[in-house]
Amino acid sequence: MQNILELKNIGYSYHSLHGETRALQNISFGVREGEFIAIVGPSGCGKSTLLSIIAGLLSPEEGTIAVNNPDGSLHYPKIGYMLQRDHLFEWRTVYRNVTLGLELNHAMTKEHLDTVERLLTDYGLDKFRDKRPSELSGGMKQRAALIRTLALEPQLLLLDEPFSALDYQTRLFVSADICRLIRAAGKTMIIITHDLSEAISLADRIIVLSGRPAVVKNEVAVKLTLADNSPLAARNAPEFQQYFNMLWEDLTHENEPNQ
């Protein structure tokens, strides 16, 4: 499958009067269309910085991020970003929240609004459209946030520890639910997580970053034998433990020199 995004030798540093902190160094990987990639790494290693760079919120100090078209021009996919919390605005109804992106882009066209309608119906939020976000359950809020992101029809979705504000039980269901919906929508996804189980159960490929400055330490393609479609199925797959141990090794060996 074709790459929709290529990162080549990305480097980034934070600057302060006390000196320079190298956050990312020489990061290169490609993202294939329809692929789910999880990025894991020790906390504070620069995962979120990397995602901000991919999202275009920060520009890399070194390296390039784009796809070369056959004609030599640069191509950049449309990106949707989901933050750590849903950030639905309490002063807007659910409907006005999910159409926020369209409103900001002056894209309240019939075509786009039809997409929103379809998503609202598909995700069971149709009857909550005039409610306030606080009247929704945690899972419903995440679905609303997903519709808000999908309304702009991005090709690549970036999720920055999107479920970390939820309690563990809700999180298991919601993360599986949201990822199922994203797959069904045929999108490509990059998710940052510090939860190894979540990474294994959701991703096709896991990119392991080292501690600061972050380099790509390992890339693991995940293939699980799934018994059924439940959120826990991946965690019960026979290969799950192997992957877990492998990632665990990667991350713990990382810490050893510091100790």
Place this chain on the structure above:
Amino acid sequence: MKTNQINEQKVSSDKRTCKADKTTFLPKRSISRKETAELTKQEEFVRKHRRHHHEIASWRTILFVLFLALWEISADLKWIDSFFFSSPGRVVKCFVEQMKSNSMLAHIGVTLFETLFSFLLVICASLLVATLLWYSPKLSEILEPYLVVLNSLPKSALAPLFIVWLGTGTRTIIVAGMSVAVFGSVISFYTGFRQVDTEKITLIYTLGGSRRDAFSKVVLPGSVPILLSTAKVNIGLALVGVIIGEFLAARRGLGYLIIYGSQVFQLDMVITSIIVLCIIALVFYKSIQVIEHQIRIRFKM
């Protein structure tokens, strides 16, 4: 509001048990006993809540009446000199006299108008300045020390300057009213804008919005509670400024009446005006509270 919700839940659950009662023919007595037990617990809570409120309200009234009675009695029994300290009776008499001559209403009207006008100007001006400061962090960094100094300056010191610059009249008084409130409210508005969750602003950027969108979609609606609480403080401050202005540069208004009364040794007039000021301050505060409540209901905050 909480109690209302609890009540509604209670009612709906009661209805449900009634329905179940009809269809399943459960023994009625046990259910009704359970219900009454639950209801009394709930009723007890409501009653306790109400009793508490009644108690507070009655103590407030008692305190007020006691104060008035003590004042009147000590004036009547010559414990205090009612020429200097007046008395409730004399205040009422003075008020009625002033009302008859129609001057009191005019004075109240002038003070009310000046206060409301300078309050509105303060809100508009400080919203504008705070917005500019939010748009340009550099500007806010440059202006910060000036704002801090101007805010901590005793504004009554400026009043004589205003008189020289603007003459004596409504204009001066409105400016004096504004000067007391405006710097503090710029600072509170700006602080409120800054406290808005930066992730919410990032969200706007990730959805393709501009800084202007971030302001109009997140910062402004997100700061409504702070805008309202600042408004509540400001209306009081505007009144302070207006009275200072009237002390120095007016021929009308309650501030003028107070100064005039003290100069001609009519302390009844002074105290009556002060009491009217108390009532005005209370009414202002309450009106903004009502508006705040309405907005909170409208936006379900």
